[in-house]
Every structure is written in structure tokens, then in C-alpha cells.
Amino acid sequence: MERHQLLFPRSTGAMTPPSMAFPFVFEAGGGDRVHNAGFGGDLMGSSLHGFLGLKGAEAGMVPRSNAEHDVAPGSSACESAEKTGKRKGEKKIRRPRIAFQTRSQVDILDDGYRWRKYGQKAVKNNRFPRSYYRCTHPGCNVKKQVQRLTKDDGVVVTTYEGTHTHPIQKSTENFENILSQMQIYPHF
DNA sequence: CGGTTTTGACCTGCGC
DNA sequence: GCGCAGGTCAAAACCG
Numbered sequence: 516m517e518r519h520q521l522l523f524p525r526s527t528g529a530m531t532p533p534s535m536a537f538p539f540v541f542e543a544g545g546g547d548r549v550h551n552a553g554f555g556g557d558l559m560g561s562s563l564h565g566f567l568g569l570k571g572a573e574a575g576m577v578p579r580s581n582a583e584h585d586v587a588p589g590s591s592a593c594e595s596a597e598k599t600g601k602r603k604g605e606k607k608i609r610r611p612r613i614a615f616q617t618r619s620q621v622d623i624l625d626d627g628y629r630w631r632k633y634g635q636k637a638v639k640n641n642r643f644p645r646s647y648y649r650c651t652h653p654g655c656n657v658k659k660q661v662q663r664l665t666k667d668d669g670v671v672v673t674t675y676e677g678t679h680t681h682p683i684q685k686s687t688e689n690f691e692n693i694l695s696q697m698q699i700y701p702h703f
Numbered sequence: 704c705g706g707t708t709t710t711g712a713c714c715t716g717c718g719c
Numbered sequence: 720g721c722g723c724a725g726g727t728c729a730a731a732a733c734c735g
Contacts, residue, residue, distance in 0.1 A: 631706080631707060631708080632707070632708055632709080633708090633726095633727070633728075633729095634709095634710090634726065634727055634728080635708090635709075635710075636724090636725065636726070636727095637724095638724080638725070639723090639724065639725090645725085645726090647726070647727075651706085651707090660726090
């Protein structure tokens with residue numbers, strides 16, 4: 516698999532079938548600098564309603580078998596507990612996840628939220644480590660994973676998990692440029 | 704000095 | 720049951 520799948524969880528309540536997933540690649544700034552891109556804000560209200568909002572979404576999981584050796588969503592999310600001190604005995608909470616690719620020289624695209632890195636891990640079948648970030652806003656448990664593709668180190672896969680419970684924290688006007696350059700691949 | 708990053712250890716789920 | 724791989728914690732280091 517080359518392209519990562521972007522999942523738009525629907526409100527149907529049914530598990531989103533893999534066929535609904537489509538790769539989602541946008542390229543920004545000719546691959547030069549992307550770090551001023553920002554999500555959220557107007558984005559949610561216009562072009563991609565619910566992109567990071569994911570209101571009421573539930574599914575968004577890709578079956579492990581579908582992901583094979585690919586990055587992000589295949590990783591079956593152990594994300595077990597909410598890490599409030601204990602890890603065991605809690606049920607699995609599956610949050611909506613969105614994964615997409617960007618072509619960028621930098622790993623971190625600035626989506627307008629503040630993120631704190633809490634881990635980095637080498638993953639199999641990938642030369643590049645995966646980085647784990649959490650939204651620093653109090654009470655907001657949104658996480659994201661960032662990983663560069665082995666096959667194309669110009670491509671960064673970002674996986675968002677969860678819903679921001681607060682407004683975006685800084686201007687996202689740059690991101691609209693990204694959106695306008697966004698490329699959606701209807702098949703993969 | 705407060706917030707962020709780094710990094711090794713630890714925990715959990717899954718496949719064999 | 721065991722080992723592997725992925726995800727998270729937490730202390731120390733780093734930086735503005």
C-alpha cells in the first residue's frame with residue numbers, strides 16, 4: 516500500500532466499510548515548507564466539514580488485515596486506557612481516526628493546535644520512527660501520530676485520533692492554501 | 704522557571 | 720503460553 520487511507524467516519528453507526536475509505540493526499544508548497552499549514556477553524560465550517568471535528572463519529576477503523584504492513588491505522592490501537600494512572604481493566608475505547616498523507620519536508624505540520632510529543636517508536640517495515648503527539652489543551656485528549664513513509668521519504672502520514680474539545684488556537688489561513696491544493700484520489 | 708522533547712522502560716494486544 | 724510489535728509513561732535534558 517502506498518497511499519494511506521483517510522477515513523471519514525459516518526454517522527450511520529455501522530462500521531465504515533473499507534470501500535468507503537479513500538486515500539487522501541495533499542501536497543503543499545511544492546514540497547518546500549508546509550509547517551504553516553493549519554487545520555480546523557474555517558476548515559471545519561467549509562471545505563471539509565467535520566474533518567477534525569468528527570462529531571458523533573465512531574467507526575473509522577481499518578481492519579487490521581486491510582492495513583497489512585502499512586502505517587497508522589493498521590496498528591490496532593491498544594490505546595486501552597485513558598491513562599489516568601491505571602492501564603488495566605479498562606475497556607477499549609475506539610475513537611475515530613483520520614489518516615492522511617502530506618508531501619512535506621517537515622514531519623510536523625502546524626494545524627493550529629498545540630501538540631506535545633509523548634513518544635517515539637521505531638515501527639516495522641519502516642525506516643522512520645513514528646512519533647506520538649497529544650494535544651496540550653487541558654481536557655482535550657486528541658492524539659496524533661506522525662510517520663514518514665519508507666518508500667517515499669517526502670511523504671508524511673499523519674493520523675489524528677479523537678475530537679478536539681476546544682477551538683483552534685491560532686490562525687489557520689495558511690491551511691486554506693493547502694486545502695486548495697489538496698488532491699483526492701478516488702481509488703487506490 | 705515552565706513547558707517541551709528525548710528516550711528507555713513498561714504495558715497490552717495479537718499472532719503463532 | 721510466548722514472543723513480538725505497537726503505544727504510553729515518566730524522568731531527565733533541553734530550550735525560550
